[in-house]
Amino acid sequence: MIEALVLTGFLGSGKTTLLGHLLHQPGFSRTAVIINEFGEIGLDHDLVEASEESVIALQTGCLCCKIRNDLATTLHELLRRRDDGSITAFTRVVIETSGLADPAPILQTLMTDSLIAGRIVLAGVVTTIDAVNGAATFDREEISVKQAAVADRLVLTKTDLAGPLPPSFTRRLRALNATAPLLAAQRGQIDPACLFGARLYDPLTKSLDVRSWLREPAASHEHASQRHGVDAYAIVRDDPIRAVALTLFLETLCEHCGADLLRLKGIVNILESPDRPAVIHGVQHVFHQPSWLERWPSADRRSRIVLITRGVPRGWVEALLAALDAEVAAVSAKLS
Amino acid sequence: MSAIPENLHELMAQSLAAWRLTGSVRGTSDGAIVVTCGPHNIRIGPAPSDLPFRWIVIVDSRSRPAISLVAVLRMVRAALDPGYAAMRARIAPFPLVPT
Numbered sequence: 109m110i111e112a113l114v115l116t117g118f119l120g121s122g123k124t125t126l127l128g129h130l131l132h133q134p135g136f137s138r139t140a141v142i143i144n145e146f147g148e149i150g151l152d153h154d155l156v157e158a159s160e161e162s163v164i165a166l167q168t169g170c171l172c173c174k175i176r177n178d179l180a181t182t183l184h185e186l187l188r189r190r191d192d193g194s195i196t197a198f199t200r201v202v203i204e205t206s207g208l209a210d211p212a213p214i215l216q217t218l219m220t221d222s223l224i225a226g227r228i229v230l231a232g233v234v235t236t237i238d239a240v241n242g243a244a245t246f247d248r249e250e251i252s253v254k255q256a257a258v259a260d261r262l263v264l265t266k267t268d269l270a271g272p273l274p275p276s277f278t279r280r281l282r283a284l285n286a287t288a289p290l291l292a293a294q295r296g297q298i299d300p301a302c303l304f305g306a307r308l309y310d311p312l313t314k315s316l317d318v319r320s321w322l323r324e325p326a327a328s329h330e331h332a333s334q335r336h337g338v339d340a341y342a343i344v345r346d347d348p349i350r351a352v353a354l355t356l357f358l359e360t361l362c363e364h365c366g367a368d369l370l371r372l373k374g375i376v377n378i379l380e381s382p383d384r385p386a387v388i389h390g391v392q393h394v395f396h397q398p399s400w401l402e403r404w405p406s407a408d409r410r411s412r413i414v415l416i417t418r419g420v421p422r423g424w425v426e427a428l429l430a431a432l433d434a435e436v437a438a439v440s441a442k443l444s
Numbered sequence: 445m446s447a448i449p450e451n452l453h454e455l456m457a458q459s460l461a462a463w464r465l466t467g468s469v470r471g472t473s474d475g476a477i478v479v480t481c482g483p484h485n486i487r488i489g490p491a492p493s494d495l496p497f498r499w500i501v502i503v504d505s506r507s508r509p510a511i512s513l514v515a516v517l518r519m520v521r522a523a524l525d526p527g528y529a530a531m532r533a534r535i536a537p538f539p540l541v542p543t
Contacts, residue, residue: 205482207542287531301510350539355514356512356514359514360514360517361520363514364517364521378541380541381541382540384542400542420462421458421461421462423458423460423461423462424455424458424461424462426458427451427455427457427458427459428455428458430451430455431451431452431454431513432455432513432514434451435512436449436515439498
């Protein structure tokens with residue numbers, strides 16, 4: 109599988125600088141890059157030094173809306189050229205979104221396009237945060253909040269200009285996204301392993317690395333809720349969940365929450381598959397096909413589902429899962 | 445009261461909160477629950493065993509069967525939250541157990 113890294117972050121937050129540094133690393137020599145620039149004249153792709161054939165600039169609009177189909181088309185074309193040998197057999201794709209992009213539709217494209225999903229797996233979402241202007245940007249630009257909330261990695265940039273980070277800003281980031289490690293880049297320089305070290309997909313084990321993102325979100329998110337309405341929490345269940353109940357649960361979440369379900373990730377103990385847990389991953393109303401791990405990654409066999417939402421109460425999610433599982437259990441008992 | 449109505453009671457109470465509606469949920473002596481919200485009274489009870497449904501939902505005297513809690517939720521929300529437009533679910537088909 110080819111890994112796709114989505115690099116997002118608000119305008120001027122240092123995405124292109126970070127990307128430029130990454131592409132100089134030996135480990136990124138076989139990387140295709142898709143850069144989405146918003147505006148009539150794109151510059152970012154000129155600022156990234158890389159093999160010209162493997163850098164594609166999408167300039168007709170914002171990746172998350174006008175040219176979402178262009179992303180799929182571009183990825184198809186990249187795969188075709190890789191297959192016929194006209195470009196390097198890249199093993200990784202980095203998609204740099206425009207600073208105004210909602211990353212969710214981009215993730216959905218990666219997850220739902222049948223050709224893409226069969227060959228390209230989402231390795232993670234990296235969001236750059238401007239340490240100088242980040243707090244003000246959060247106040248002003250709602251999309252920047254969403255970019256931070258869905259990240260698997262938060263990378264603070266311009267830390268050399270910002271000085272010590274105010275604890276209040278750190279708390280705010282933690283409240284927005286408790287599970288993503290908070291990293292710092294000095295003029296774009298960062299250890300690439302930090303960005304991929306806890307990837308969603310581990311090419312060594314050919315499985316989703318669930319341990320990295322199943323850390324319990326902080327207990328209190330009052331600050332984030334008050335300011336942004338974005339909340340993160342984990343649903344933990346001791347008892348196995350019936351497979352049908354899980355399907356109904358996900359569909360009902362989608363139906364009633366829609367765009368308010370920013371992201372969902374989890375490892376689930378399925379009653380019918382006690383030794384092979386299911387890994388689920390969704391963005392808004394689109395869910396990736398669950399993966400089945402070969403074994404439990406630890407002795408902890410509880411189902412753990414992390415949700416990042418905009419105003420979806422934890423109590424409702426817990427009640428929904430409990431009620432649906434109970435109903436499926438009752439129907440199963442009646443039929444047997 | 446069986447386990448399912450207890451779950452249903454909690455689910456409906458939480459649903460009102462999730463949908464930002466003010467109302468109440470109470471159980472009845474015959475194992476049903478009644479959701480009261482604004483001018484609406486909704487009774488949710490087990491369907492008779494000779495019907496191929498699990499629930500009977502009575503919204504302001506109009507009775508409709510529901511095959512599952514998913515359908516019950518949909519009916520209740522449609523009645524209480526007219527502006528609600530269900531998001532079309534896009535769950536990729538997947539095997540229910542490892543293959």
